[in-house]
Amino acid sequence: MHPKKKVWIDTDLSVGMIRHRRPGYCDVDDGYAVLQLMKSDQIEITGISAVFGNTTIDNAFMLCEQMNRDFAGGKYGVFKGAGEAIQLANVQTNDAVEALAAALKKEKMHIMAIGPATNVGLLLLRYPELAGQILEVVLVAGRRKETDYFSIGNQGRRAQDLNFDLDNDAFRIMFEAKVPITLCPFEISSKVWITEEDLKNMDQLDPATQWLASESRPWLGQWIEQGATGFNPFDVLASHYLIAPDDIISEPRLASLEIHLDDTLLDNPRRQFKSYLLCRDVGQYPVKYCYDVVPDYHQRLLQTFQ
Ligand SMILES: [Ca+2]
Numbered sequence: 001m002h003p004k005k006k007v008w009i010d011t012d013l014s015v016g017m018i019r020h021r022r023p024g025y026c027d028v029d030d031g032y033a034v035l036q037l038m039k040s041d042q043i044e045i046t047g048i049s050a051v052f053g054n055t056t057i058d059n060a061f062m063l064c065e066q067m068n069r070d071f072a073g074g075k076y077g078v079f080k081g082a083g084e085a086i087q088l089a090n091v092q093t094n095d096a097v098e099a100l101a102a103a104l105k106k107e108k109m110h111i112m113a114i115g116p117a118t119n120v121g122l123l124l125l126r127y128p129e130l131a132g133q134i135l136e137v138v139l140v141a142g143r144r145k146e147t148d149y150f151s152i153g154n155q156g157r158r159a160q161d162l163n164f165d166l167d168n169d170a171f172r173i174m175f176e177a178k179v180p181i182t183l184c185p186f187e188i189s190s191k192v193w194i195t196e197e198d199l200k201n202m203d204q205l206d207p208a209t210q211w212l213a214s215e216s217r218p219w220l221g222q223w224i225e226q227g228a229t230g231f232n233p234f235d236v237l238a239s240h241y242l243i244a245p246d247d248i249i250s251e252p253r254l255a256s257l258e259i260h261l262d263d264t265l266l267d268n269p270r271r272q273f274k275s276y277l278l279c280r281d282v283g284q285y286p287v288k289y290c291y292d293v294v295p296d297y298h299q300r301l302l303q304t305f306q
Helices: 029-039 057-072 095-106 118-126 128-133 168-176 196-202 207-225 236-243 297-303
Strands: 005-011 043-050 078-080 109-113 134-139 150-152 157-159 181-183 248-261 273-280 285-293
Touching: 005 029, 005 095, 005 236, 029 043, 029 057, 029 207, 029 236, 043 057, 043 095, 057 078, 057 207, 078 095, 095 109, 095 118, 095 128, 109 118, 109 236, 118 128, 118 168, 128 134, 134 236, 168 248, 168 273, 181 248, 196 207, 196 297, 236 248, 236 285
Parallel strands: 005 043, 005 109, 043 078, 109 134, 134 181, 181 285
Antiparallel strands: 150 157, 248 273, 248 285
């Protein structure tokens, strides 16, 4: 038997929340990633921390506590992290950063950071000596080139690279600390779809999976309004990679941080610029870039919730 892989979860859980910046419901994908790790016998969760992102830090923290209480018997430590991006001129700590530091002092572990990487960035600024204790940070961000748009549905909507966009500096800090980085970007998650048929199958499973299916329906409805037939469960590619890396196809790339025109504002006459996390043949920082799944991936994904 292989020893279990130790994984710290850092998440901007927003399952079932109303968006705080514009109308509509929030992403449900963190819920799939957290529940998949909770259910896996390959993984030992070493702690769960919340970060702002898809929703406010208070909502994300409340949902971390709720999932831990309702679906894991409260057995994990749950910690509140950053409510905003790193301010380099005023670096703060928080409960999540201190708890993660204490855990890393005891043992090496992987970190699944499926929101903005703010808590990991803060940790590396305050405790640079702990960089060598981080076996890998698995993140949901990046693309090959600035013209690889994140297209949602067929109405022309383009999504941001939200986890990166909300805290560019956190990524730069991780790269400069030379922490091993694995990226599960839009390129891979755009190949995986969850449909109403999948939710109906999840309705027949355990209460945690039933809850996730039920809370996913308003989110699925928004994707159908955008002309899609399902939704891409972005963050679950990160959790699945940690559980079963052989199901995920990756290649080594070199990441760079570059500034180009904002691709989400193409029709806006007052177009602005933004930072991009680009993963090319040439670049500055080595990353493992996950870009495809095995042919029977959809079935394998749903089996992990059985
Ligand atoms: Ca997330």
